[in-house]
Amino acid sequence: MTSIARAEDSRLVSDIGGTRARFGLAGEQDSVQHLREFKTSDFSGFTACAEAYLAQLSTNIARPETAAIAVAGPVEDGVARLTNVSWTIDAGEIKAALGLKSVRLANDFEAQAYALPWLGPEDRQQVGGGNVVANASRVVLGPGTGLGVAGLIPDRRGEFSAVPGEGGHMTLAAMNDDEADLVTRLRGRIAHVSAERVISGPGLEALYLAILERRGKGRTSDPVSAMDMASRAGAGDEAAREALQYFSSFLGTVAADLALIFWARGGVYLSGGVLRRLGLAFDKKTFRQRFETKGRFSASLAEIPTFIITHSNAGLLGLAKIEN
Secondary structure, three states: OOOOOOHHHOEEEEEEOOOEEEEEEEOOOOOEEEEEEEEHHHOOOHHHHHHHHHHHOOOOOOOOOEEEEEEOOOOEOOEEEOOOOOOEEEHHHHHHHHOOOEEEEEEHHHHHHHHHHHOOHHHEEEEOOOOOOOOOOEEEEEEOOOEEEEEEEEOOOOOEEEEEOOHHHOEOOOOOHHHHHHHHHHHOOOOOOEHHHOOOHHHHHHHHHHHHHHOOOOOOOOOOOHHHHHHHHHOOOHHHHHHHHHHHHHHHHHHHHHHHHHOOOOOEEEOOHHHHHHHHHOOHHHHHHHHOOOHHHHHHHHOOOEEEEOOOOHHHHHHHHOOO
């Protein structure tokens, strides 16, 4: 590994979620080293958490002079307010408090988008067919607490710019009568059935409850967790198995929509904690079949590859590449 010996050679990178904050230092070759993870609930704000990280570094590692921070939510005028933890992340305040020359805030999926060109074969698992077109647009999306989405667009020089957004809040489309029935049932409890209301951890739980209702079983009194869905399905729970299949179908639909919007011939990449935890319970075959079901554009979608990101710190890798 490249030794980080000088402050100007390193950048503090941090990925802040609702539960955990990850930190690292990006060196001369943009490799992220000295990884640490903290519980956000243990700290009053980002600065206190960052100071705790810096205090753990060896004394022969110079303090970084710049920082890039990814947050799970929109960034406006250098400020981000997290929804699942009571932190307000202000680039100006962090710059002053930590004595940094510059601080760059980015949406968490914007950071992941910047990592896409740097993912090797060992960092991704292909689902289905298709081949990557070099220097073409890419898309990353991922179900977690919500549904993150970002695009990566090339310019005439072959350099890439990320397009962050809140695509997870697009209205969810049903592809058949069964899905329309589920969306109708969900609409009875949710004013706007967006993509992330179904394609997320809470969304998978909502799907399961809607399926139980449709089966005439009413509401279950047992705690329902998306992370239990794989084990429920494996134990013979048909409603859980069905929920996982619908989850995979809906994800395929949204992934294909985004592939068409961005004309993502460089690939569509799946990320997010839900897929990691579901593992083999994620129905890859159903996902890919739905991805390629687009009428007149089905043949075009069949040529676009889809991947599951297996890199453990893609967000930090992207922050190492992003410009301040």
